Amino acid sequence: MKICVTSEGKSLDSPVDSRFGRCSNFIFFDTDTEGFEAQENSGFQFQGGAGIQAGQLAVSKGVTAVLTGNVGPNAYRVLASAGISVFTGVSGTVKEAIEGYRNGKYKAAEAPSVALKSGTQVKNE
Amino acid sequence: MIISVASGKGGTGKTTIAVNLALSLGDVQFLDCDVEEPNAHIFLKPRLTDERRIFVPVPEIDESKCTYCGKCREVCAFNAIAVLGGTGPGGGSVLVFPHLCHGCGACSIFCPEKAIKEIGREIGMVESGIRDGMGFVHGRLNVGEAMSPPLIRKVKERADSARTVIIDAPPGISCPVITAVEGSDFCLLVTEPTPFGLNDLVLAAGMLRELKIPFAVAVNRDGIGDGKVDDYCAGEKIPILMRIPFSKEIAGAYSRGEPAVSLFPELAGQFRDLFSRIRTVSGSS
Ligand code: SF4
Ligand code: SF4
Numbered sequence: 001m002k003i004c005v006t007s008e009g010k011s012l013d014s015p016v017d018s019r020f021g022r023c024s025n026f027i028f029f030d031t032d033t034e035g036f037e038a039q040e041n042s043g044f045q046f047q048g049g050a051g052i053q054a055g056q057l058a059v060s061k062g063v064t065a066v067l068t069g070n071v072g073p074n075a076y077r078v079l080a081s082a083g084i085s086v087f088t089g090v091s092g093t094v095k096e097a098i099e100g101y102r103n104g105k106y107k108a109a110e111a112p113s114v115a116l117k118s119g120t121q122v123k124n125e
Numbered sequence: 126m127i128i129s130v131a132s133g134k135g136g137t138g139k140t141t142i143a144v145n146l147a148l149s150l151g152d153v154q155f156l157d158c159d160v161e162e163p164n165a166h167i168f169l170k171p172r173l174t175d176e177r178r179i180f181v182p183v184p185e186i187d188e189s190k191c192t193y194c195g196k197c198r199e200v201c202a203f204n205a206i207a208v209l210g211g212t213g214p215g216g217g218s219v220l221v222f223p224h225l226c227h228g229c230g231a232c233s234i235f236c237p238e239k240a241i242k243e244i245g246r247e248i249g250m251v252e253s254g255i256r257d258g259m260g261f262v263h264g265r266l267n268v269g270e271a272m273s274p275p276l277i278r279k280v281k282e283r284a285d286s287a288r289t290v291i292i293d294a295p296p297g298i299s300c301p302v303i304t305a306v307e308g309s310d311f312c313l314l315v316t317e318p319t320p321f322g323l324n325d326l327v328l329a330a331g332m333l334r335e336l337k338i339p340f341a342v343a344v345n346r347d348g349i350g351d352g353k354v355d356d357y358c359a360g361e362k363i364p365i366l367m368r369i370p371f372s373k374e375i376a377g378a379y380s381r382g383e384p385a386v387s388l389f390p391e392l393a394g395q396f397r398d399l400f401s402r403i404r405t406v407s408g409s410s
Contacts, residue, residue, distance in 0.1 A: 048225050048265045049204020057196065074222055078207045081218055 001031045003101065004058045005094045006068040010038035012095040018069025021051030022119035027094050028061050031102070045053045050119065051075030058084060067106070072119065076112035090115040128292040128403060129158075129309040129338075133325025138316040138345035138369070141237040141379055143293040144168040145386045147259060149396035154288045155265035157235060158305035160249060167382040171261035173254035179264070180245030185217040190240035195215040197232035197241060199371045202259065206342035224271050225390035249276045253283060260285060276305040281308070298325075298332045306333070311407040312340040313366070313399075319350035323357055330363065339407045343399070346371040349362045366402045367395065 006023035007014045017023035021043050029036040039057075047122035051071070055078030058066055066079055067090045079086050087106040090097045100106055130143035134244055134266050136341035146166050147155045152328040157165040166173075184197070184206070197219065199404075209218050233241035243344050243358040251268040260391040266273050273295070284290045294305035294312075297408045312333055326342065333340045342358055369375070373387045386393045 009408075046204055049222065052204045052220075052222060052225075054208050059209050074225075077222075078209070078220060081207075081220055082209045 001065075001069060002033065002061060002063045003029050003065040004063040005029060005090075005097050006041075006066075007038070010040075012036065012098070013030065013093050015093055016067070016069060016090050016097050018091070019119035020066070020068045020071040020075050021054045021087075023054070023068070024052070026057065026090050027105075028031065028063065029094075029098055049074065052078055055079050058082075058121065065101065065108075067101055070114040071112055071120060072114050072116055073112040074116070076109070081087075126311070126404070126407075127292065129292035129294050129306040129308045129312045130304060131294040131306055131312055131314055131325075131329060132296050133298060133314070133320065133329035135321065136278070137296075137315045137317050137325075139296065140165055140168070140293055140356060141375070142313070142315050142345065142367075143371070143386065144384050145392065146396045146399060147291045148384055148386050149393040150289060150400055152258050152288070152391050153233060154260035154262070154283060154285050154290045155210050155293070156290060157267075157293045158280050158301075159293055160217055160264035160266040160280065160301070162296060163263045163265055165293050166261070166263060168384045169256050169259070169261055171254040171256040171259070173252045173261075175254065176250055176252045177249055177279075178250050179279050180247050181226070181272060182243035183226045183246045184221055184241045185244045186221065187240045187242065188217075188219065190238045191217070191219055192238055192240075193219070194237060196237060196285050196402065200231045200235045201226075201370050202229070203227050204281050209409070220235065221409065227272065228275060237394055240290055248272050249289045251276070251279050251283065260288065260406050273301045277304045281305070301375055303332065303336065307324050307336060311403055312338045313343055313346055313403065314340055315343050316347075318344055318352070318354045320351065320353065320367060323353050326354060327357065334405055338391075341366045341403070341406055343367040343369070345369050350352050364402075364406055369398045 005025045005027045008018040026039045037098045051074040055075040059082040061089045063086045067087045085108040088109045132139040157163045198206045198208045205222045207220040253262040262283045264276045295301045317320040341364040348371045378388045
């Protein structure tokens with residue numbers, strides 16, 4: 001079974017990235033083989049739709065769960081439609097997140113946890 | 126001649142200048158392209174005679190024909206479609222995100238199964254009318270709608286090339302502004318002599334250079350702030366065509382929805398001077 005964790009870096013010791021669509025990296029972890037693959041997220045360059053693209057990527061990787069800090073409505077719609085469980089409020093390192101997930105520490109989100117475009121940092125002043 | 130009036134940020138007096146310029150000239154057509162917050166009509170008080178609802182096409186997927194090939198998602202430059210393959214736990218489906226869709230039609234053109242048809246989604250309306258001899262058109266974007274450029278284009282389609290056209294552009298330097306000022310013969314940038322004003326002016330000037338639209342500056346609320354806007358314009362050789370001093374009376378008139386020229390008729394001459402300077406610097410005298 002494959003799970004996707006949003007991560008600031010490319011190793012299992014990296015901190016979990018709290019954003020989904022605009023995270024730095026995705027870690028795809030295979031719970032059967034204990035192997036993982038890190039992939040940089042190109043989503044930060046999109047003006048809009050980063051969450052949709054990230055969701056689409058998770059779907060195409062065949063993951064069954066996503067562990068992250070927050071997920072917006074667009075990404076949630078993609079993930080939920082694909083039957084992927086979304087776990088929000090996850091923090092610590094990627095390794096800890098995976099442990100927590102295995103121990104049933106997190107509860108699957110039933111709705112997006114943040115509003116549209118929350119991962120976009122807009123500086124106004 | 127099309128003159129757009131723009132500003133790197135809101136609240137600089139862009140609408141004040143556009144409205145008063147229009148009133149001072151009289152025989153013009155006014156297009157309010159600030160479709161998220163159109164407010165020129167408050168000052169111009171046109172008699173609206175026509176209203177049209179504006180739709181953008183969005184794809185509708187006939188899933189009985191769709192093979193979930195993913196082509197539509199690939200060609201969509203705006204990330205407005207997600208395709209979930211038929212083998213995942215949720216089964217196949219195509220998700221359309223209408224608020225991201227620009228209605229470009231690429232998905233339906235490229236769909237190999239002809240599974241996509243376009244349906245209309247209302248984004249707002251274009252209203253038009255007259256005030257004395259002045260033509261007036263504005264767009265009103267539906268509340269919560271993000272897709273303003275197609276509506277702005279609809280407002281601009283009504284431009285009468287036989288007349289002097291004044292466009293009140295939305296504030297900022299993003300897509301809607303570019304849509305509004307594109308194709309103008311000249312753009313007047315309204316700014317305030319403050320550090321924030323300067324910052325936004327620099328960005329807006331960069332945008333207009335990119336678009337190759339001749340432009341100049343009008344300083345509103347002259348006398349507040351510092352001299353940095355003047356220094357910048359002098360250094361960049363950007364002409365300052367008008368200065369409106371800070372005045373409580375003008376600000377008060379604005380808040381009552383009264384145009385400054387109806388309170389101070391002598392201002393009309395200054396706005397007509399502004400127009401002749403615009404014609405001179407834009408080379409269309
Ligand atoms: S391109 Fe057409 S057939 Fe392919 S996924 Fe999109 S709608 Fe379905
Ligand atoms: S019409 Fe264009 S923007 Fe809209 S979904 Fe299709 S390809 Fe994307």
